[in-house]
Structures are given as C-alpha cells and as structure tokens.
Amino acid sequence: MPETLVQIELKPPHGDWRDSHVEFRKGSICYSAAPKNLTALGLPNPRAWQPLDKDWKLPPDWKRIILDGMKERLDKYRSFRLFMDICVRCGACADKCHFYLGSSDPKNMPVARAELMRSIYRRYFTLTGRIFGKLAGGRELTEDVIKEWFYYFYQCTECRRCSVFCPYGIDTAEITMMGRELLNLIGCNTNWVLEPAANCFRVGNHLGIQPHGFKDSLDFAADEAAEITGLDFHVPINRKGAEVLFVMPSADYFGTPHYYTLLGYLMLFREIGLDYTVSAYASEGGNFGLFSSHEMMKRLNAKIYEEAKRLGVKWILGGECGHMWRVLHQYMDTMNGPADFLGVPVSPLTGTVFENARSTKMVHICEFTADLIHHGKLKLDPRRNDRWIATYHDSCNPARAMGLLEEPRSILRAVCRNFHEMPENTIREQTFCCGSGAGLGTDENLEMRLRGGFPRANAVKYVKQKHGVNLLTCICAIDKATLPTLLEYWVPGVEVAGVHELVGNALVMTGEKERVADLRGEPFPAEAYAATTANEAGHA
Amino acid sequence: MPTFEVEGKKYDVDEDGFLQEPDLWTEDVAKDFAKSESIDALTDGHWKVINYIRNYYLQFGIAPMVRKVCKETGYKLSEIYQLFPSGPAKGACKLAGLPKPTGCV
Numbered sequence: 254m255p256e257t258l259v260q261i262e263l264k265p266p267h268g269d270w271r272d273s274h275v276e277f278r279k280g281s282i283c284y285s286a287a288p289k290n291l292t293a294l295g296l297p298n299p300r301a302w303q304p305l306d307k308d309w310k311l312p313p314d315w316k317r318i319i320l321d322g323m324k325e326r327l328d329k330y331r332s333f334r335l336f337m338d339i340c341v342r343c344g345a346c347a348d349k350c351h352f353y354l355g356s357s358d359p360k361n362m363p364v365a366r367a368e369l370m371r372s373i374y375r376r377y378f379t380l381t382g383r384i385f386g387k388l389a390g391g392r393e394l395t396e397d398v399i400k401e402w403f404y405y406f407y408q409c410t411e412c413r414r415c416s417v418f419c420p421y422g423i424d425t426a427e428i429t430m431m432g433r434e435l436l437n438l439i440g441c442n443t444n445w446v447l448e449p450a451a452n453c454f455r456v457g458n459h460l461g462i463q464p465h466g467f468k469d470s471l472d473f474a475a476d477e478a479a480e481i482t483g484l485d486f487h488v489p490i491n492r493k494g495a496e497v498l499f500v501m502p503s504a505d506y507f508g509t510p511h512y513y514t515l516l517g518y519l520m521l522f523r524e525i526g527l528d529y530t531v532s533a534y535a536s537e538g539g540n541f542g543l544f545s546s547h548e549m550m551k552r553l554n555a556k557i558y559e560e561a562k563r564l565g566v567k568w569i570l571g572g573e574c575g576h577m578w579r580v581l582h583q584y585m586d587t588m589n590g591p592a593d594f595l596g597v598p599v600s601p602l603t604g605t606v607f608e609n610a611r612s613t614k615m616v617h618i619c620e621f622t623a624d625l626i627h628h629g630k631l632k633l634d635p636r637r638n639d640r641w642i643a644t645y646h647d648s649c650n651p652a653r654a655m656g657l658l659e660e661p662r663s664i665l666r667a668v669c670r671n672f673h674e675m676p677e678n679t680i681r682e683q684t685f686c687c688g689s690g691a692g693l694g695t696d697e698n699l700e701m702r703l704r705g706g707f708p709r710a711n712a713v714k715y716v717k718q719k720h721g722v723n724l725l726t727c728i729c730a731i732d733k734a735t736l737p738t739l740l741e742y743w744v745p746g747v748e749v750a751g752v753h754e755l756v757g758n759a760l761v762m763t764g765e766k767e768r769v770a771d772l773r774g775e776p777f778p779a780e781a782y783a784a785t786t787a788n789e790a791g792h793a
Numbered sequence: 794m795p796t797f798e799v800e801g802k803k804y805d806v807d808e809d810g811f812l813q814e815p816d817l818w819t820e821d822v823a824k825d826f827a828k829s830e831s832i833d834a835l836t837d838g839h840w841k842v843i844n845y846i847r848n849y850y851l852q853f854g855i856a857p858m859v860r861k862v863c864k865e866t867g868y869k870l871s872e873i874y875q876l877f878p879s880g881p882a883k884g885a886c887k888l889a890g891l892p893k894p895t896g897c898v
Contacts, residue, residue: 284808301794303808444808449896459896466853473861504897508882509859509870511897539897574897694897696809696883730897 255743258703261357270365271372273397275404277304280700283407283693286447291440293451294549298440304403315439316394320377322438326431327378333431336423337374340364346415346425351686352408355704363415363425366405370432373398403441406432408701410693411544412649412686434546442545446692449541453553458503458537467533470506478519483766486523491564492530496601498561499529501572502538502730510750511733513772514573517757521622524762525602525630529570535560538574539730544692554580555589568598569615573751575729576690578617579654586613603628617651619728622756623660626667632761637771638669639778641724644716646709647684648729661728661752668759673720679712689735702735703742710743717744725749799825811893818890830877830884838876841866846889856886856894
C-alpha cells in the first residue's frame with residue numbers, strides 16, 4: 254500500500270559506509286542477463302546466475318579485469334578521471350536524487366554512489382591511496398564491492414538531475430555508465446538491458462519485431478488512421494529517395510498508450526505531405542547500449558546513419574523517445590559521424606533551418622511540429638482535447654541532455670485548452686525522473702521503481718488536487734510504459750499520453766470526415782463536436 | 794533454470810514464469826499456467842485472446858500490438874485486463890507461450 258511504502262526511515266544506518274556488504278531484496282533488483290543474450294552480443298562470461306545467489310560465478314581473474322578496465326577508461330575518457338578527482342563532497346547533489354528521496358538509502362545519494370567507485374580509484378590509481386589506503390579514503394576491491402556496484406549502479410536511472418546542482422558539473426550518470434561498463438567486463442549485467450540490446454543488434458529493434466511484423470503493425474496503424482479520418486493512409490517503408498528518414502522507438506508500434514502517438518505522427522505527416530520513409534532496419538530510436546557500454550551504444554546507433562545513407566535521404570527526423578536523444582544529441586555525431594552525406598535539416602513547409610542539428614542532421618519531432626505551429630501551417634481545434642486537463646512531464650533526456658524545454662509546451666498550448674505546470678523545481682531542467690529509465694523499468698524491480706518515481710508522482714498529485722489534472726503528457730517511450738503503473742499506485746485517475754497524440758486529436762485534416770471521437774475512440778466533448786461539424790474549427 | 798510445477802507436470806520457465814521454449818506450447822500450458830496469473834478458469838473470452846496472440850506469434854515471431862489485440866478480439870483494453878489481470882503483454886502472452894516482450898513496454 255502507498256502508505257507503507259512512504260514510511261521512509263530517515264535515520265542513517267549503523268556502521269561504516271565503507272562496509273560494502275549489500276542485502277539484496279526482491280523488488281529492488283533486476284534479473285541477470287540470460288546467457289543467450291550475452292552470446293548474441295559477444296559479451297564475456299555468459300552463464301546462469303542471479304543477484305540473489307551467493308556465488309556470482311565471476312571469472313577467476315575478475316579483479317585484474319576490473320582494474321585493467323578502469324585504467325583503460327581513465328586514460329581514454331578524461332571526463333571519467335576528472336569526475337573521479339574533483340568531487341569535494343559538498344553534498345549539493347545528496348537530496349536531488351529521486352532514488353534517495355524515495356528510499357533514504359544513503360548510498361543512493363549521488364555523491365555516495367559515486368564514492369563507491371572513487372574509493373577504488375583512490376586505492377589503486379592515486380599515490381596517496383596506494384600508500385595510505387583506507388586513511389586516504391581508499392577501499393580494497395573485493396567481490397562484495399562488485400555486488401555493491403551492481404546494486405547501486407542499477408539503482409540509478411542516469412537521469413542527471415543531480416548534475417544540474419553540482420557546482421563542478423560532475424555528470425554522475427557518466428559514473429554510473431562507467432560502473433555498468435566495468436561490470437559488463439566480468440559478465441554482471443541485467444536482462445532488461447541486454448535482451449533489448451541483443452534484439453536490436455540482431456533484428457533492428459528492442460522487441461525483436463521482424464520486417465514483416467513491422468509492416469503489419471504500421472499497415473494496421475495506417476488503416477486505423479484512415480478509419481478515423483476517412484482519408485487514405487500509407488506508411489512508406491525503406492523507400493529510397495525520400496527526403497526524410499523517420500526513426501521512432503519500437504514501443505510506438507507495439508505498446509499502449511505509445512500507439513496513439515504513432516497515429517498522431519502519421520496524421521501529421523499526411524496532412525503536411527511530408528516526403529518521408531521509415532526503415533525496417535533502423536526500426537528503433539531507443540538504444541539500450543547506452544545503459545550497457547559505449548561500445549554497445551555505438552554498435553546499435555550505427556544503423557541510423559547507415560540507413561540514411563543507403564536510402565539517400567536528406568535528413569533525419571526522430572520521434573518521441575527519451576534516452577535516444579541523449580545518444581543522438583551528445584554522442585552520435587562523433588561516434589558514428591560525421592554524416593556529411595546528409596544535408597542540414599530544413600523544414601520543407603516553413604523553410605526553417607534547424608541550426609541546432611547542423612552537425613547531427615537529426616531533428617526532434619517536437620522541434621519540427623512546434624515550428625509548423627509557430628508558422629501557422631496546421632489547422633488545429635484544441636477543443637477536441639477538452640476532456641483532458643493536462644500537465645507535462647519533461648522526459649529527462651530530451652530536457653537535460655538536449656534542452657528541449659519550450660517546444661513541447663508550445664505544442665501543448667496550441668492543441669489543448671487546459672494545461673497546468675507542475676511546481677517549478679520538478680519540471681524543465683529540474684524534472685524528476687519516472688524512476689524506471691536506464692533499463693530499470695522491469696517488473697521484478699517494481700518496489701524500487703515506485704520509490705524512485707515517488708517525487709514525480711507527488712508533483713502530479715499536487716496539480717491533480719489543485720487543478721484537477723487528469724493527463725500526464727510526456728515524450729519518452731519508457732515514460733509511456735512505466736508512468737501508468739506509477740500513477741495508478743500513487744495518483745489514481747491520471748492517464749498518460751504522448752504530445753503527438755494530442756496533436757493528432759486536434760489536427761483538422763483537409764477533407765477529413767466528420768470526426769466524433771479521439772484517437773482512443775472516446776467521443777469528443779459536445780462543444781468541439783458541434784464546432785467541427787459546423788466547420789468552424791479554430792485556426793492556431 | 795527455474796521450473797514451474799503443476800499437477801505433477803514440470804515446465805522450464807524464465808524468472809517471470811514464461812515458457813522457455815515457445816515451441817513446446819500446447820493448450821495444456823495455458824490451462825496449467827492460468828492459476829499463476831490469478832485466473833480461476835479459462836473462458837471462451839480467454840481462448841479468443843490466447844488463440845489470436847498465439848497464431849499471430851506463429852506468423853510474425855512476436856506478439857501483436859496491444860491495440861491490434863483489442864481490435865481483432867473486440868475487447869477494450871480494460872476488458873483484456875479483466876480477463877488477464879497482468880495485461881496483454883504479460884498475462885496473455887505468458888498463457889499463449891510467448892516470450893515476455895522487452896524494451897520500452
């Protein structure tokens with residue numbers, strides 16, 4: 254019950270923080286990766302084991318592998334060495350982490366979580382640590398430390414809220430990423446990260462949907478869009494010579510409520526006559542490699558540019574996906590670029606040059622749509638969304654990793670009439686994570702997800718009570734998958750939708766039939782219905 | 794490897810209780826696994842969903858889109874949740890002998 258989960262013990266535990274022993278509990282851990290997935294990806298030490306086992310079946314020379322791996326990365330990534338060196342333990346980050354707020358486990362303070370690795374860095378890679386050991390803040394690397402790393406680096410969603418408050422700008426997510434990368438070297442990984450990665454590597458998307466299934470799903474969506482609007486729809490797949498390659502998260506053509514966002518995209522593209530194609534090869538925007546290692550991220554990401562090149566498109570448009578945008582915006586260009594065979598993205602309707610994407614050649618659909626609305630290119634009837642009183646959850650990565658703060662809001666204000674912000678310290682760059690990102694959104698980890706998502710849910714509860722909010726909008730597929738569960742637990746009565754679902758509802762398409770229901774099949778409010786039939790729909 | 798035992802029968806399953814080898818599915822699997830999904834007895838409604846998902850899987854190697862399950866079976870999502878309390882992607886897929894869908898779902 255929510256009442257019991259919120260009974261958070263704030264008294265620090267007894268004993269020394271350097272004691273690395275962790276009590277693994279069901280509900281707060283993810284299952285280990287199945288051997289078949291390690292094999293599919295060529296990762297070391299595939300074997301059957303679980304975090305609750307006493308023996309993790311580590312390779313005999315695990316300690317050397319970890320220390321060699323750490324040395325290699327300290328030399329390779331200057332940021333890693335810097336982040337190991339410069340923290341002064343001021344504590345500004347301590348109460349900014351949703352997992353700390355929801356669990357009060359001191360090792361979930363970002364500073365302490367990073368210290369789990371810093372103490373090893375000091376002991377083995379600094380002169381004072383090598384000489385004075387414990388006195389210099391060092392710890393011996395033991396099997397318990399590995400288990401502790403596993404526990405806490407998979408209790409971080411790499412959301413980077415703590416980094417916003419760090420006076421040094423230490424990116425704690427990168428420390429978690431390094432921790433997971435090192436754990437990968439000895440075969441300590443989770444299935445919810447590696448199965449999607451393996452599927453993506455072999456088939457092209459996290460779910461493992463093969464090309465004929467991909468086509469079947471998109472054809473179904475096209476048929477539904479046609480039924481709703483009375484217009485003909487066709488989704489081009491692998492079409493050479495299209496102007497734009499559109500890449501979305503695979504959950505958009507599998508899950509609910511993601512699917513309604515897909516309908517929104519299709520309606521928008523048809524209405525503006527976008528010359529686009531989707532790809533059965535680059536059929537995934539998300540990249541669970543980000544939650545595993547830099548190398549894996551690079552391997553999975555490579556297909557987007559490769560496919561853009563093969564199809565001969567001019568630029569790339571990306572859908573409502575969260576962590577995909579961290580990869581695209583911050584790594585893709587140098588990792589798999591430069592994509593100098595592509596042009597600087599230009600909106601074919603407004604002529605807007607997306608200067609921010611000059612280098613990556615990839616534009617976020619919210620930037621694209623907000624620009625269309627700004628130039629009055631869409632006929633919108635926001636009354637069709639009158640059944641919703643909406644708020645907006647800044648999905649962590651689009652907000653903090655690429656600064657996408659205004660565009661979704663300007664769209665929402667144009668497509669619905671009831672919009673209220675959550676408190677300012679819970680939105681924009683200070684947004685609270687859903688608690689299930691970075692590969693933690695799996696059922697066996699539910700208690701920790703509900704704890705980590707508590708600060709976000711609490712802010713939703715505030716606007717529900719104050720303004721009657723009944724819809725949480727967002728632009729991330731993990732959000733759409735996990736926020737419904739979170740809200741059902743903490744704030745029943747609030748639903749979840751993508752921004753482009755509301756666009757699809759409000760979009761008055763040229764020649765559309767009399768529309769009486771929204772994309773979910775719920776009747777439009779009477780006022781909007783009357784207005785639409787009288788052809789008096791408002792122009793944005 | 795975990796196993797699921799019911800009335801003297803043993804199934805190899807994954808950590809979530811999904812059948813390890815989808816090819817080994819028979820109608821008995823659905824009947825035997827029903828209790829683990831808090832389903833007392835399988836009705837025609839359950840079978841309609843299970844058979845649709847199973848046949849789709851045989852053709853496409855994956856579970857159908859949630860929306861497609863609803864449309865093709867004529868059930869609203871809320872009705873599917875009434876039939877399968879843990880939902881279409883988990884409960885219904887488990888009884889139909891499919892692997893658990895992974896990713897942002």
